[in-house]
Amino acid sequence: MANKPLVILLFISIFLPLCFSLPLLQVSPFAFLNDLQGCKKGDHVNGISKLKNFFHYYGYLNHRINVTGHLIEADFDDTFDDFLESAIKTYQQYFHLNPTGLLDVETISQLATPRCGVPDIINGTTSRMLSEHDNDNDSEHDHHHHHLPHAVSHYAFFPGRRRWPSTKYRLTYAFLPGTRADAKAPVARAFATWARNTHFKFSLATNYRRADLKIGFYGGNHGDGYPFDGPGGTLAHAFAPTDGRFHYDSTEKWAVGAVKGRYDLQTVALHEIGHLLGLGHSNVRNAIMYPYIKSGTTKGLNADDIKGIKVLYNRR
Structure with missing residues (x-):
């Protein structure tokens, strides 16, 4: 019986520091990108599926909306295919990087930066958010663009040009x-x-x-x-x-x-x-x-x- 307090103290001294140190071990959600630098078409690497889901979510790859209007995860594999290469090129073009389709240092660095959670491209690769050169009808019916519709840099709007009514200011x-x-x-x-x-x-x-x-x-x-x-x-x-x-x-x-x-x-x-x-x-x-x-x-x-x-x- 006399040994019990000692055992308890040993348990506390060994396990409590471990428990309290766990939050310090948190890893960035984008940490998987570290293993993908230098990847190219044809490669099969763990983490490619996560990258595909990233591009899917932000509108660069097979972007679909489910019946409730929410973004959905697709069932992607870890193969660097043509679709991923195209998504990377579109992403690189959007952010003024060299559109090689390769996961180079600059692209990985950009991808790994914390960001806003709103997608860059809404309603698929088919219609980027409205630019000043688009009109209201384009946002609903433009289903043919694979790349960005204009090679200009500027603001954009949500599809349908969603805004507050003029009386609601x-x-x-x-x-x-x-x-x-x-x-x-x-x-x-x-x-x-x-x-x-x-x-x-x-x-x-x-x-x-x-x-x-x-x-x-x-x-x-x-x-x-x-x-x-x-x-x-x-x-x-x-x-x-x-x-x-x-x-x-x-x-x-x-x-x-x-x-x-x-x-x-x-x-x-x-x-x-x-x-x-x-x-x-x-x-x-x-x-x-x-x-x-x-x-x-x-x-x-x-x-x-x-x-x-x-x-x-x-x-x-």
Whole structure:
């Protein structure tokens, strides 16, 4: 009997440090890309299927929508085939990389950067989000483009040119009860920035359920069909008008301002509010609507973002 406390102490000393160290061992959702550098057509490598699902999700490969309107995972294998090569080339073209179809250093680096969880191409390789050269009808009926429709760099819209009705320019926003306190001022500043550059007026509502725009922090599968993937993957996402939902990934390292190794709450809010108003992703690197966001940096609206929102709402 006298030995029992010693056994218990040994158990605690051996296993508790192990338990508490587990969170430090978290691996980025994009870590699988490390094994794919240098891969080319014909190769069969573990992780290729994950890359195919990545391209599928973001609109570059066999993009389909299920009956509920949510993105679905396809049954992909680990073979580097013609479809993957084509998807890589389209991705490279979109982000101004050399369109070789190879998984070179630059492409892997781009793929591995944390980003917004909204797809770059919606409704398949067939119709990229509307550009200023497209019209409303194109978004519904353009089913023939495999590559990007224009070799220009600028903003884009959601298919159908989804936007708030002209009579609805006063929008209320509210935070999910329990939202971290340090996020509220940065989000308010982001709304103020958009208000200065658009016809919209934003006001904080006290009733979360009745607000036009709803902001909250969520982790993993949180019921909207677009689960978060843990630290270092997708940072946030938001829905096109007039849905109004904007979600941060609660597992990411957030900060107010430019803090090394962390993501600026206001910069991400600026990006996601752009989606709430109807902007899709831009492939202008300096635009706030560019889908990739670097840690330790801040960013504001770019001329491309302002022009995009004015074109969307037919304002000069």
